[in-house]
Amino acid sequence: MTSAIEFKNVVKTFAKANGSVQAVLDRVSFSIPAGKTTVVAGGSGQGKSVTLKIILGLMQPDSGQVFVHGREVTRASGKELEALRTQFGVLFQGAALFDSLTVFENIALPLRERTRKSEQEIRRQVEKTLAQFELTGHEDKYPAQLSGGMKKRVGLSRAMQLSPSIMLFDEPTTGLDPVMTQDIYHLFAKTQAEFGFTSVIVSHDIPKIFNLADQVIILNSGKMDVFDSPEQIQWSEKPHIQEFVQTTMGTIYQSHLVEK
Amino acid sequence: MQSNTITRLGDTGLYVLTDLGKMTLFLLMSLRGVFRRPFRFIELVRQIQFIGVGSLAVIFFTAASTGAVLGLQGYYSLNKFGAEGMLGSAVSLTLIMELGPVLTALMVAGRAGSAMCAEIGIMRISDQIDALDCMAIDPFRYLITPKFLATIISVPLLTAVFDVVGIAGGYLAGVGLMDVNPGSFIQGMQTSVTNHDIRLGVIKSFVFGLLVVWICSGRGYFVQEIRGAGFGAESVSRVTTQAVVLSSISVLVFDYLLTAVLL
Numbered sequence: 101m102t103s104a105i106e107f108k109n110v111v112k113t114f115a116k117a118n119g120s121v122q123a124v125l126d127r128v129s130f131s132i133p134a135g136k137t138t139v140v141a142g143g144s145g146q147g148k149s150v151t152l153k154i155i156l157g158l159m160q161p162d163s164g165q166v167f168v169h170g171r172e173v174t175r176a177s178g179k180e181l182e183a184l185r186t187q188f189g190v191l192f193q194g195a196a197l198f199d200s201l202t203v204f205e206n207i208a209l210p211l212r213e214r215t216r217k218s219e220q221e222i223r224r225q226v227e228k229t230l231a232q233f234e235l236t237g238h239e240d241k242y243p244a245q246l247s248g249g250m251k252k253r254v255g256l257s258r259a260m261q262l263s264p265s266i267m268l269f270d271e272p273t274t275g276l277d278p279v280m281t282q283d284i285y286h287l288f289a290k291t292q293a294e295f296g297f298t299s300v301i302v303s304h305d306i307p308k309i310f311n312l313a314d315q316v317i318i319l320n321s322g323k324m325d326v327f328d329s330p331e332q333i334q335w336s337e338k339p340h341i342q343e344f345v346q347t348t349m350g351t352i353y354q355s356h357l358v359e360k
Numbered sequence: 361m362q363s364n365t366i367t368r369l370g371d372t373g374l375y376v377l378t379d380l381g382k383m384t385l386f387l388l389m390s391l392r393g394v395f396r397r398p399f400r401f402i403e404l405v406r407q408i409q410f411i412g413v414g415s416l417a418v419i420f421f422t423a424a425s426t427g428a429v430l431g432l433q434g435y436y437s438l439n440k441f442g443a444e445g446m447l448g449s450a451v452s453l454t455l456i457m458e459l460g461p462v463l464t465a466l467m468v469a470g471r472a473g474s475a476m477c478a479e480i481g482i483m484r485i486s487d488q489i490d491a492l493d494c495m496a497i498d499p500f501r502y503l504i505t506p507k508f509l510a511t512i513i514s515v516p517l518l519t520a521v522f523d524v525v526g527i528a529g530g531y532l533a534g535v536g537l538m539d540v541n542p543g544s545f546i547q548g549m550q551t552s553v554t555n556h557d558i559r560l561g562v563i564k565s566f567v568f569g570l571l572v573v574w575i576c577s578g579r580g581y582f583v584q585e586i587r588g589a590g591f592g593a594e595s596v597s598r599v600t601t602q603a604v605v606l607s608s609i610s611v612l613v614f615d616y617l618l619t620a621v622l623l
């Protein structure tokens with residue numbers, strides 16, 4: 101199994117105001133398999149978003165190495181980094197929409213700036229995505245005029261435009277209603293089956309998100325536990341994992357793939 | 361106690377050096393953006409519209425009142441020596457070589473520089489610049505280079521407008537109110553203003569434009585890395601104030617330096 105992303109002994113600390121040091125990632129190593137879905141879970145403030153930013157080269161780890169498709173991100177030059185980033189589709193936790201552009205322009209931006217598609221092709225593609233994410237009719241609104249869940253959906257549509265080979269989603273369904281959440285999960289499963297991209301999903305939507313997961317990573321106090329399937333989590337001996345299972349899933353949970 | 365002070369001094373020194381280094385890199389990346397494709401021509405036009413055309417009214421009023429004051433003040437001083445015939449020369453030289461470039465740059469810093477800094481700063485704190493990076497869209501080419509070009513194009517043109525309006529204001533005040541001889545006003549201006557003087561004014565306005573856009577957009581870009589700026593909306597507001605103050609001061613300092621070197 102080839103890995104799309106690999107962490108080797110990555111350490112990331114932040115200095116606190118009182119002078120002490122907070123280790124968010126403490127010698128973390130794991131690999132994310134290509135073409136599969138990895139779900140990253142863990143309590144609030146455990147370093148999930150930081151992990152994504154390190155993968156993207158937006159944050160530098162204190163030590164350790166990060167590889168994307170075998171290339172070391174931590175040592176990449178500006179140009180190499182730009183080349184690496186063409187492979188990513190990213191949804192930020194706060195969506196990070198361009199607030200002076202409309203919904204349509206936001207989604208069209210990667211197509212306009214990075215491809216040579218005609219304005220007509222772009223319009224057709226964006227309209228298709230708008231329909232998939234149930235945003236039709238809202239394309240002329242500005243981000244400030246959208247609800248939280250709509251922003252998430254616009255961010256998702258924008259991330260998926262260039263059919264990237266790695267999707268990084270930071271809480272894609274937070275703020276969506278259960279029906280919409282289910283629809284988005286179906287869409288993920290469907291597009292992944294179609295395009296075979298690697299996806300890394302940070303989510304608090306446990307256990308439902310496990311329907312999508314091929315691998316689960318649980319972050320806790322700077323350490324990571326990697327599970328090859330959601331079921332494995334329940335058999336873990338570690339007390340903090342048992343506690344996690346108790347509080348998030350209640351009793352036994354059975355994984356089954358989302359029906360296509 | 362003493363070693364503490366030294367540590368702090370060293371710390372500040374390092375901070376300033378790193379900051380200067382980052383700002384230098386920022387300048388180089390912004391200029392490199394000119395050569396990257398696709399070039400955002402429409403964005404450039406929009407920025408010229410905002411920075412240049414949008415500043416016309418402010419420049420017009422500042423220039424008219426400055427010129428008129430120069431006319432009155434110049435007449436008052438020159439009259440003491442019976443040299444009010446020199447008014448045209450005094451007003452035009454002062455405007456072309458000093459006040460035109462300096463006041464235009466200060467006005468642009470206050471009006472457009474602050475807006476630029478706040479816009480870029482907000483995009484930074486709301487992850488929009490990171491988002492551009494992640495889409496492999498160069499934020500310099502996309503966002504910052506058009507602002508650089510627009511400012512560097514607009515400031516010299518606005519300075520020219522400032523000079524013309526200012527001289528007209530001086531003429532109206534001197535000739536209209538103080539009955540200086542119109543012929544000698546024009547004559548004095550024509551004989552004393554040389555190409556060299558105009559060139560100095562143009563060079564200044566280019567340099568000032570560059571300083572304003574560099575400092576204002578750079579401060580916005582690095583809003584999260586500026587010491588003591590705080591976080592969020594407050595950091596943007598503080599850094600914007602700082603950018604306007606800093607760019608105004610540099611304009612004044614460079615005005616002195618350029619005058620000393622090039623006069």
Ligand SMILES: Nc1ncnc2c1ncn2[C@@H]1O[C@H](COP(=O)(O)OP(=O)(O)OP(=O)(O)O)[C@@H](O)[C@H]1O
Pocket residue numbers: 114115124142143144145146147148149150151193
């Ligand atoms: N730029 C920063 N400076 C200092 N500390 C930071 C910074 N970014 C994140 N942290 C700290 O790192 C820790 C992990 O943050 P992170 O955003 O990764 O959490 P998270 O796991 O994504 O949480 P959530 O589920 O709430 O989004 C937090 O304690 C946070 O305070």
Ligand SMILES: [Mg+2]
Pocket residue numbers: 148149150193270
């Ligand atoms: Mg997070």
